[in-house]
Amino acid sequence: xxxxxxxxxxxxxxxxxxxxxxxxxxxxxxxxxxxxxxxxxxxxxxxxxxxxxxxxxxxxxxxxxxxxxxxxxxxxxxxxxxxxxxxxxxxxxxxxxxxxxxxxxxxxxxxxxxxxxxxxxxxxxxxxxxxxxxxxxxxxxxxxxxxxxxxxxxxxxxxxxxxxxxxxxxxxxxxxxxxxxxxxxxxxxxxxxxxxxxxxxxxxxxxxxxxxxxxxxxxxxxxxxxxxxxxxxxxxxxxxxxxxxxxxxxxxxxxxxxxxxxxxxxxxxxxxxxxxxxxxxxxxxxxxxxxxxxxxxxxxxxxxxxxxxxxxxxxxxxxxxxxxxxxxxxxxxxxxxxxxxxxxxxxxxxxxxxxxxxxxxxxxxxxxxxxxxxxxxxxxxxxxxxxxxxxxxxxxxxxxxxxxxxxxxxxxxxxxxxxxxxxxxxxxxxxxxxxx
Numbered sequence: 001x002x003x004x005x006x007x008x009x010x011x012x013x014x015x016x017x018x019x020x021x022x023x024x025x026x027x028x029x030x031x032x033x034x035x036x037x038x039x040x041x042x043x044x045x046x047x048x049x050x051x052x053x054x055x056x057x058x059x060x061x062x063x064x065x066x067x068x069x070x071x072x073x074x075x076x077x078x079x080x081x082x083x084x085x086x087x088x089x090x091x092x093x094x095x096x097x098x099x100x101x102x103x104x105x106x107x108x109x110x111x112x113x114x115x116x117x118x119x120x121x122x123x124x125x126x127x128x129x130x131x132x133x134x135x136x137x138x139x140x141x142x143x144x145x146x147x148x149x150x151x152x153x154x155x156x157x158x159x160x161x162x163x164x165x166x167x168x169x170x171x172x173x174x175x176x177x178x179x180x181x182x183x184x185x186x187x188x189x190x191x192x193x194x195x196x197x198x199x200x201x202x203x204x205x206x207x208x209x210x211x212x213x214x215x216x217x218x219x220x221x222x223x224x225x226x227x228x229x230x231x232x233x234x235x236x237x238x239x240x241x242x243x244x245x246x247x248x249x250x251x252x253x254x255x256x257x258x259x260x261x262x263x264x265x266x267x268x269x270x271x272x273x274x275x276x277x278x279x280x281x282x283x284x285x286x287x288x289x290x291x292x293x294x295x296x297x298x299x300x301x302x303x304x305x306x307x308x309x310x311x312x313x314x315x316x317x318x319x320x321x322x323x324x325x326x327x328x329x330x331x332x333x334x335x336x337x338x339x340x341x342x343x344x345x346x347x348x349x350x351x352x353x354x355x356x357x358x359x360x361x362x363x364x365x366x367x368x369x370x371x372x373x374x375x376x377x378x379x380x381x382x383x384x385x386x387x388x389x390x391x392x393x394x395x396x397x398x399x400x401x402x403x404x405x406x407x408x409x410x411x412x413x414x415x416x417x418x419x420x421x422x423x424x425x426x427x428x429x430x431x432x433x434x435x436x
Contacts, residue, residue: 001041003051007031010088012096012396014076014424015050024048029076029153032060032084042154050154060084067119067165073150074164075422086112086418089426093395093416100399102406105414113282114418121276121421123199125167126242127175129182129192130158143186148179148195166422171197174205174227181221182209191215194241198269200256201277204228208269210235210242220249229253231269244270255330260284261310265334271327272303276419283417283429284310287389290413290431291362298357300350300365300376304330305343307364307391312343319361320345321353354379364389371397377404384408388432393419395428402430410435 005018005026016031028039029052036058039051052072056063062084071078077085090107098105130149147160163172174197182192193210206229207221214234221230229252233244254269258277261284267273274280288311291297295315299308302320304327312318320335320343322328328347335343346353350365351373357363363385365372371394380388381404388409392398395416402411413431420427 002038002054003041003049004036004038004057005051007033007035007037009033010092010424012092012424016053020049026051028053029072030054030079031056032062032080034058035060035063052153068161070150070152070159070161071422072153073159073161075166076153077424078165078422082118082421085421086114089416089418089424092424093426093428096395097399097402097414100396101402103402103411109414111415112418113279113286113415114421115278115282117278118421119165120168121278122164122167122171123201123277124273124275125164125171125175125197127161127195127197128158128241129189129195130160131189132160143188145183146179146187146189146192148175166420168199170199170203170205170226173225174199174207177225177227178207178209178221178230181219185217185219187211187215193235196242196269198256198267198273200258204256206253206256206269207231208233208242208244210244211248212237214246214248216248220251223252227252228256229269242270260306263310263334263338265304265306265309266330266337267304267306268326268330271324271330274306279417279419279427280306283391283427286413286415286429287311287364287391287431290387290389296358296361298361298363300363301367302331302345303327303366305334305345307366309334309338309340309343312340316342318343319356321350321356322347323349349373351375357383357385359383359385361385362387362389364391366391367397369394369397372401377401380405381408384434384436386434390430390432392428392430393425395426398428398430402432405432408434408436 007016011017015027018026025048027050031053037053038055039053041051043050062081066078090110094105094107127148132145132147149158191213196208199205208231210233232249234246236245293314296317298319300321302322331345409432412433415429417427
């Protein structure tokens with residue numbers, strides 16, 4: 001179904017908003033405010049529809065030509081100027097904080113930190129697979145070449161790609177190297193699930209290929225030209241694409257090392273690590289300005305220690321709390337590697353280790369998109385540590401938690417970061433100070 005609509009504004013999530021004659025709203029990808037577009041409906045609900053603009057009848061002056069043919073799959077804001085992206089990220093952040101956190105905040109009151117790197121910043125990519133010619137299944141009796149691919153926006157179809165322009169060039173090169181090996185081994189599409197490639201700023205990469213059959217091969221991708229580790233996993237049909245069931249082959253490193261403010265941080269192939277190191281370093285410097293260098297610190301949802309450890313040089317005590325076993329193991333190793341005996345890492349969910357919060361500790365939280373566990377919020381309100389520093393990649397849940405914490409805390413600093421240029425995603429940093 002094709003509709004002609006006029007776009008009013010961009011909303012949280014990244015789509016353009018339009019209003020239909022029947023009272024519903026339309027959330028439209030590849031659309032900018034002021035544009036009249038012909039859009040294909042991809043989802044219908046009672047009160048709204050979702051769509052993708054196919055034809056731009058009246059283009060916005062902010063529209064630019066995307067770098068990637070399949071930009072909607074990986075970075076759907078490639079079609080707008082850098083200036084428009086900054087404007088709308090500030091507008092969306094201000095609206096989100098105002099509505100959900102019950103604040104009075106205008107876009108002009110928000111600072112957006114960004115650097116010149118609008119492309120090539122991602123140090124992790126996850127690719128799917130598709131036939132090179134997705135419109136032709138080829139001769140069923142013969143092998144049909146397979147390409148790395150990305151899922152089409154709002155659909156289950158997969159588009160072959162040469163890489164993604166937002167990814168580090170070393171990641172794309174490694175992905176294509178593994179694609180070539182797959183074609184040499186004639187691995188059928190039905191056996192392939194996903195490919196994860198990670199990199200560091202030194203240009204090293206590691207890769208994990210997930211397949212749905214327990215297969216072995218006579219040769220594997222050689223570890224050269226920066227590829228430091230290749231690992232083949234069997235992953236059952238019932239599990240998500242990148243969840244390993246059994247290791248089938250492993251050569252080289254399962255980790256990379258990154259330097260953050262002079263701290264050497266080892267992170268694993270499958271554990272969380274910051275996607276945009278340059279912007280993350282800027283954020284860490286902002287956090288440091290609000291911490292007494294000797295005040296004891298608790299870092300919840302700590303990952304491998306990327307926040308707490310670089311900030312712990314002269315601190316008497318730093319406690320890292322992380323529920324992921326691989327990440328917590330690397331956190332403990334990072335403590336030893338950086339000679340930080342006053343730091344300790346615990347592998348336990350944040351909500352199960354609330355007893356360490358005291359009135360003496362500064363608290364840092366960097367939760368997943370779901371936000372803080374309600375028991376963590378309750379403990380913060382009960383104990384009342386002097387300062388809570390809250391990082392988030394989901395401003396809506398961050399704003400929700402800020403509203404709950406407002407019983408005892410007020411924000412003294414709010415800043416957003418363009419961690420994910422050419423996408424609608426926004427990182428937010430809020431410093432909360434106890435008022436009662």
